[in-house]
Amino acid sequence: MDELTYSQEADRLASPDDGQNSATDVGPSPMRFTIVALAFIVHFVAWVGFCALMYAKAEYYSAQSLPAGIAMSALACLAGAAAIVIARELSPIPRSIITVLSIAIFGISAIAEVVGSIERPRPEMLALTFTESALLIGAFVFPFVIAGVLVTVMGKAAAADRATTGPGLLLLACVVIVFCCHALMFQTFEQIALPSWYRSEWPIALSSAVATVAAVFLLLRAQVNASSPGWSLAIRASGFITLVCGMYLCNLATGQLVAFLPLGALIPVLWQGAVLGLFIGAVALFVSAAVAKSRRS
Missing domain, CATH: 1.20.120 (Four Helix Bundle (Hemerythrin (Met), subunit A))
Known part of the structure; x- marks a missing residue:
């Protein structure tokens, strides 16, 4: 009788843990994926602003001023940070790769814009450098990367x-x-x-x-x-x-x-x-x- 009572008590104490484990097996909470969606919106807006300033800088010499460079640098940092937040839901190796790419592309772009705005190069002296290559990659290649990351992350969703x-x-x-x-x-x-x-x-x-x-x-x-x-x-x-x-x-x-x-x-x-x-x-x-x-x- 004591053994039966002990087994029933053990089952009663173990049932909340089992319920908790079953809840955690469902998957990440919907709030995490809502944060990912909001991070993508931030990245999207910052990326479009970053590209718009890049186009204006290529055509108008007045757009190469220091305030424009600071604005473009801030947008690059914001886009890179939002991309890192999106990649947090990936497995460790892909997450590390996306983080390094985001820092390399948008970090280099942010630094280059401030430095380039201070130097104020003449339009006839502009040439395709490594930093400008990073700008082009961020504008025309990185959308494929961030879209692939977002699709992969959303594939893990276990929302309601x-x-x-x-x-x-x-x-x-x-x-x-x-x-x-x-x-x-x-x-x-x-x-x-x-x-x-x-x-x-x-x-x-x-x-x-x-x-x-x-x-x-x-x-x-x-x-x-x-x-x-x-x-x-x-x-x-x-x-x-x-x-x-x-x-x-x-x-x-x-x-x-x-x-x-x-x-x-x-x-x-x-x-x-x-x-x-x-x-x-x-x-x-x-x-x-x-x-x-x-x-x-």
């Missing part, structure tokens, strides 16, 4: 089951706005007369930015609803395409608002590729999220 309709509809609405403004920008419909003050870059920049943020939250909720490896892979692939193209579109539109992009014949190709990629990625992400949720329910 939430509706994907809101972020999905917002994403599609922004894509439609981008597509229509892009058609007007490249005069697809020649019979439409636009006012002189209208610039398609404004709605494209804003809509692509909102679409990118909506894709982040849709990606998080869709990954939670994914019930099979196949749909999880489809969600990750479409989310990666949507994030990269949305970031590039916002970068291109903002760059053309503040300066002339020195890309020559590549500008229409980049525009059309980013718009097409955003459209395909957003539709694929929305459909994959909807199908995965219906299969799970």
